[in-house]
Amino acid sequence: MKDQLQAIEKEALEQIAQIETLKDLQDVQVTYLGKKGSITGVLRGMGKLSPEERPVIGEMANKVRESIQTNLAEKKEAIELKELEIQLEAEKIDVTLPGRPVRVGGTHILHSIIEEIEDHFIGLGYEVKEGPEVETDYYNFEALNLPKGHPARDMQDSFYITNELLLRTHTSPVQARTMNALDGEPIRMICPGKVYRRDSDDATHSHQFTQIEGLYVDKNVRMSDLKGTLDLFAKKMFGTDREIRLRPSFFPFTEPSVEMDISCKVCSGEGCSVCKKTGWIEILGAGMVHPKVLEMAGYDPKVYTGFAFGMGPDRIAMLKYGVDDIRRFYTNDVRFLQQFHEA
Ligand code: FA5
Numbered sequence: 001m002k003d004q005l006q007a008i009e010k011e012a013l014e015q016i017a018q019i020e021t022l023k024d025l026q027d028v029q030v031t032y033l034g035k036k037g038s039i040t041g042v043l044r045g046m047g048k049l050s051p052e053e054r055p056v057i058g059e060m061a062n063k064v065r066e067s068i069q070t071n072l073a074e075k076k077e078a079i080e081l082k083e084l085e086i087q088l089e090a091e092k093i094d095v096t097l098p099g100r101p102v103r104v105g106g107t108h109i110l111h112s113i114i115e116e117i118e119d120h121f122i123g124l125g126y127e128v129k130e131g132p133e134v135e136t137d138y139y140n141f142e143a144l145n146l147p148k149g150h151p152a153r154d155m156q157d158s159f160y161i162t163n164e165l166l167l168r169t170h171t172s173p174v175q176a177r178t179m180n181a182l183d184g185e186p187i188r189m190i191c192p193g194k195v196y197r198r199d200s201d202d203a204t205h206s207h208q209f210t211q212i213e214g215l216y217v218d219k220n221v222r223m224s225d226l227k228g229t230l231d232l233f234a235k236k237m238f239g240t241d242r243e244i245r246l247r248p249s250f251f252p253f254t255e256p257s258v259e260m261d262i263s264c265k266v267c268s269g270e271g272c273s274v275c276k277k278t279g280w281i282e283i284l285g286a287g288m289v290h291p292k293v294l295e296m297a298g299y300d301p302k303v304y305t306g307f308a309f310g311m312g313p314d315r316i317a318m319l320k321y322g323v324d325d326i327r328r329f330y331t332n333d334v335r336f337l338q339q340f341h342e343a
Contacts, residue, residue, distance in 0.1 A: 008039065012028070016075050017075075021079065025075060025079065033069065033072075039061060039065050039068070042057075042061055109317055110314060121233075128189070129174055131168070135167070139176050144176060144293060145252040145292050152252050157169075157197060167195075172213055176297055179297030179298065186218040187215055192212045194208060195209060195211045197209075206314065206326050209312060213310050220305065226307035227246070237316060243269075246258045249285060254286065258287055259285050259286075260284045260285075260286065267279070272324075281319055283312055284312065287308065288307050289307065
């Protein structure tokens, strides 16, 4: 039996030395140490031994078992270490490789222009207000002295949702909304936002564009205050060397009414498709708030006067940066939009 045990140990250790996978290790373990394994087989036969031989063979069998167990454990550790090394090698990352650049977006140029205009007017003590883009017929027209059937409604054809609801055609309804909410108190506010018209798209017209409304109501507000405010704004936006002109105009909600033009930067006043060969581009409408509009909003026109203006930031951006077509702001060509972030 001694010889048998020695042979088992020799054979087992030789096999363990050749094992390369955990699966083979498991098989060898079962072959020698399992319930039906070689060592167990030897121990079972111990009953046939004499009482003197039994402890000697028992001790030897235990030593052989321990030896096999130790060798298996060492082999297991070695295989696991090797597998870990292979895995680490396969999953190796080069931390010194340069990263993939993340494309960073930026503020749309129209948004930047609106913020610049807001900053200017906030500096003059104006508050920034907001109003709904889906507007009622009352605020978009009636509260601005444009009753149903008024011919001036044709100047601003809209997209209607119902007979009484439409996409606002200008930011002027926010004038009426602000006056109604403030109930007779002095006002100095601007309101930027999107507006919509059934205009045919061309180089200077878009069916969706932006406007900034301005409203100043107090005692003793005069036309000269409006002129000074617009003049200061034009100088701030376009520089002192660009010419401006005010033309008499008509809006049912202001009296008198004006329109302000800026000399065309694209052609330096010579005439091009942007200025329709006139050398000028209209950027805003303005005037003294009509007494009827004040009255409808609860202000006594004998005590209060005011001026209002509505400007088009799209056209202002075109003039400031020499953009030849308003549609470029809305067609999302990244090459066009990116240039405003490179400076
Ligand atoms: C109005 O919308 C008036 N609500 C402005 C106003 C406010 C007058 C307060 C008096 C008092 P108008 O339709 O002219 O006015 O438009 C004002 C500005 O919006 C224009 O000067 C122009 O810069 C811009 N604009 C008008 N239509 C378009 C369009 N289709 N595409 C791009 N910009 C436009």
